[in-house]
Amino acid sequence: xxxxxxxxxxxxxxxxxxxxxxxxxxxxxxARLREQLVRFAADRSVVxxxxxxxxxxxxxRLCDAxxxxxFERDVLLLAAGCELSGEFAxxxxxxxxxxxxxxxxxxxxxxxxxHWSALSPxxxxxxxxxxxxxxxxxxxxxxxxxxEPILHWLTGVAAPDERLAGLAMPLRAASRLAPSHDAxxxxxxxxxxxxxxxxxxxxVGADHDTRVALAAGIAALLERAxxxxxxxxxxxxxxxxxxTVRVKRVGLLTGTSVLVCGEGRELDPILDALADAxxxxxxxxxxxAVPTRTGAWRIVVEAASEAEQRALVDAALADAxxxxxxxxxxxxxxxxxxxxxxxxxxxxxxxxxxxxCRRETRAQLEPLARRIEPRADWDDLVVPADTRHLLRTIVSxxxxxxxxxxxxxxxxxxxxxxxxxxxxxxxxxxxxxMAAEVLAGDLDVDLYHxxxxxxxxKYIGETEKNLARLFDAAEGSGAILLFDEADALFGKRSEVxxxxxxxxxxxxxxxxxxxxxxxxxxxxxxxxxxxxxxAFVRRIRFIVPFPFPDAASRAEIWRRVFPRDTPLGAIExxxxxxxxxxxxxxxxxxxxxxxxxxxRGEAVTMQHVLExxxxxxxxxxxxxxxxxxxxxxxxxxx
Numbered sequence: 001x002x003x004x005x006x007x008x009x010x011x012x013x014x015x016x017x018x019x020x021x022x023x024x025x026x027x028x029x030x031a032r033l034r035e036q037l038v039r040f041a042a043d044r045s046v047v048x049x050x051x052x053x054x055x056x057x058x059x060x061r062l063c064d065a066x067x068x069x070x071f072e073r074d075v076l077l078l079a080a081g082c083e084l085s086g087e088f089a090x091x092x093x094x095x096x097x098x099x100x101x102x103x104x105x106x107x108x109x110x111x112x113x114x115h116w117s118a119l120s121p122x123x124x125x126x127x128x129x130x131x132x133x134x135x136x137x138x139x140x141x142x143x144x145x146x147x148e149p150i151l152h153w154l155t156g157v158a159a160p161d162e163r164l165a166g167l168a169m170p171l172r173a174a175s176r177l178a179p180s181h182d183a184x185x186x187x188x189x190x191x192x193x194x195x196x197x198x199x200x201x202x203x204v205g206a207d208h209d210t211r212v213a214l215a216a217g218i219a220a221l222l223e224r225a226x227x228x229x230x231x232x233x234x235x236x237x238x239x240x241x242x243x244t245v246r247v248k249r250v251g252l253l254t255g256t257s258v259l260v261c262g263e264g265r266e267l268d269p270i271l272d273a274l275a276d277a278x279x280x281x282x283x284x285x286x287x288x289a290v291p292t293r294t295g296a297w298r299i300v301v302e303a304a305s306e307a308e309q310r311a312l313v314d315a316a317l318a319d320a321x322x323x324x325x326x327x328x329x330x331x332x333x334x335x336x337x338x339x340x341x342x343x344x345x346x347x348x349x350x351x352x353x354x355x356x357c358r359r360e361t362r363a364q365l366e367p368l369a370r371r372i373e374p375r376a377d378w379d380d381l382v383v384p385a386d387t388r389h390l391l392r393t394i395v396s397x398x399x400x401x402x403x404x405x406x407x408x409x410x411x412x413x414x415x416x417x418x419x420x421x422x423x424x425x426x427x428x429x430x431x432x433x434m435a436a437e438v439l440a441g442d443l444d445v446d447l448y449h450x451x452x453x454x455x456x457x458k459y460i461g462e463t464e465k466n467l468a469r470l471f472d473a474a475e476g477s478g479a480i481l482l483f484d485e486a487d488a489l490f491g492k493r494s495e496v497x498x499x500x501x502x503x504x505x506x507x508x509x510x511x512x513x514x515x516x517x518x519x520x521x522x523x524x525x526x527x528x529x530x531x532x533x534x535a536f537v538r539r540i541r542f543i544v545p546f547p548f549p550d551a552a553s554r555a556e557i558w559r560r561v562f563p564r565d566t567p568l569g570a571i572e573x574x575x576x577x578x579x580x581x582x583x584x585x586x587x588x589x590x591x592x593x594x595x596x597x598x599x600r601g602e603a604v605t606m607q608h609v610l611e612x613x614x615x616x617x618x619x620x621x622x623x624x625x626x627x628x629x630x631x632x633x634x635x636x637x638x
Contacts (some may be wrong), residue, residue: 084155168228188297204287372482447479
């Protein structure tokens with residue numbers, strides 16, 4: 001009963017022939033029903049309809065799917081006939097006092113095998129929304145109207161159900177899956193073929209797109225279409241019931257399976273309503289901690305290795321015009337590259353795929369973090385030689401991690417410690433954020449500043465959920481995550497005195513776990529390294545010092561802080577370096593001096609810098625010492 005309709009012949013001519021034969025058979029059934037109505041109009045006799053003639057395949061499938069009695073079948077044809085045949089509508093008008101539509105009353109009087117139970121709301125005709133009784137008259141006198149998608153089905157024309165628009169949408173299977181996921185899909189499809197009744201299949205693990213792609217792959221192996229249901233929390237019980245009836249109706253007619261995505265508990269109402277669906281229902285869960293529902297099958301999906309992802313990307317981009325460029329990008333954004341090529345109908349240029357990956361990442365991450373457009377480069381960064389060397393080493397680790405982990409086998413020996421993390425330690429304004437920009441620009445990836453206020457929650461368990469969404473969205477994108485003032489988030493685990501301490505420690509432990517498994521680069525900045533949890537510091541791969549700049553470094557920052565197009569007067573970097581401030585404050589002073597100069601129609605001079613320095617020191621609540629400005633007058637232009 002749940003098997004899909006026999007396949008339409010391949011090719012345009014075969015499809016057209018099948019469609020024509022179906023419509024001829026349907027028209028014959030309606031014509032025979034009309035003859036019976038004409039006879040009833042003449043002598044009020046009720047005769048059996050001749051069912052020996054060739055039957056419409058779509059009508060036969062519909063009757064089998066919904067277990068319609070012969071009388072219910074004829075009621076459905078009665079409602080369809082007035083839509084498809086003018087002669088049929090005219091006959092109905094003669095029987096109904098000029099009203100060219102069918103009624104239950106006419107069906108009960110004129111059709112053989114009539115039974116009152118066919119009119120009940122729970123019977124197939126009304127329960128499956130095959131027909132609707134329209135109007136305010138008594139039930140038997142209302143207009144009997146066939147549901148439009150059912151009418152299209154009978155004629156053999158594929159048409160979407162408009163009642164499902166915005167709530168459910170077809171999902172195309174991914175053209176490519178990683179080998180390990182393809183093998184998992186094959187095993188699950190084999191098991192589901194023999195499962196009676198069809199189970200709920202919960203999919204957890206990996207990233208969201210991989211979970212969805214796996215569900216689509218399983219459905220494709222089962223030769224079933226897949227209908228994705230959008231979140232339904234905003235609709236009421238009546239609308240939800242209407243949705244589930246129509247979704248299950250599509251499943252009965254076409255063998256279509258259903259995919260539902262979201263948090264575990266918010267899906268309970270829709271999953272309860274789909275409990276007796278005629279085909280497998282896939283639930284893609286974002287929270288693996290949600291208990292498995294009774295009778296459900298749970299699949300835990302492991303993330304595909306970077307070697308698998310790179311092989312997938314290489315195969316998809318083999319014919320791309322700029323394949324070498326795409327191959328060079330693959331180690332950095334391999335997961336999203338793989339998702340992009342799975343979704344593509346054909347080969348795409350590497351740069352186009354990279355841009356698609358970035359758009360996807362930004363859509364997922366920007367509600368959770370602020371994206372920083374990298375503008376600084378290595379020439380803008382003034383740091384000690386040891387710090388610069390460590391930053392270059394970080395770039396090397398990120399750029400070659402796929403080769404070392406996968407090609408050289410380090411990932412196979414141990415899955416721990418594969419995440420690349422760095423702690424930037426130093427006072428405010430020492431260049432930590434600028435260094436993160438430099439790394440993002442060199443690696444050609446996005447940089448996201450994590451807003452702690454949007455992550456940390458006073459409610460138990462909410463911080464972990466926020467972090468899970470953050471890391472899931474960033475996983476595999478190549479994006480750099482910048483946790484500013486990390487000591488506020490990654491502080492020392494406290495001695496457990498009450499339940500709040502216990503949950504705070506759980507949050508830190510969860511952060512440690514996610515940082516270790518994150519395959520991108522996570523940068524943490526702090527000016528209180530001693531406040532960080534020691535276990536956390538031990539697991540950080542790079543600790544990069546950003547010391548307060550000495551006089552020579554400050555002079556170099558002053559040489560570079562003014563853009564090339566800024567008109568400069570008598571500026572002496574060595575004198576300006578007497579200001580005992582970090583690079584961030586130097587930039588603030590330079591910008592303020594430029595505004596003073598442009599307002600007065602002058603080039604930037606030491607006097608403008610002096611006035612701006614007084615303003616900046618006022619913000620810092622520090623006095624501007626005479627020693628810091630001694631000898632400024634009469635400076636030279638650089």
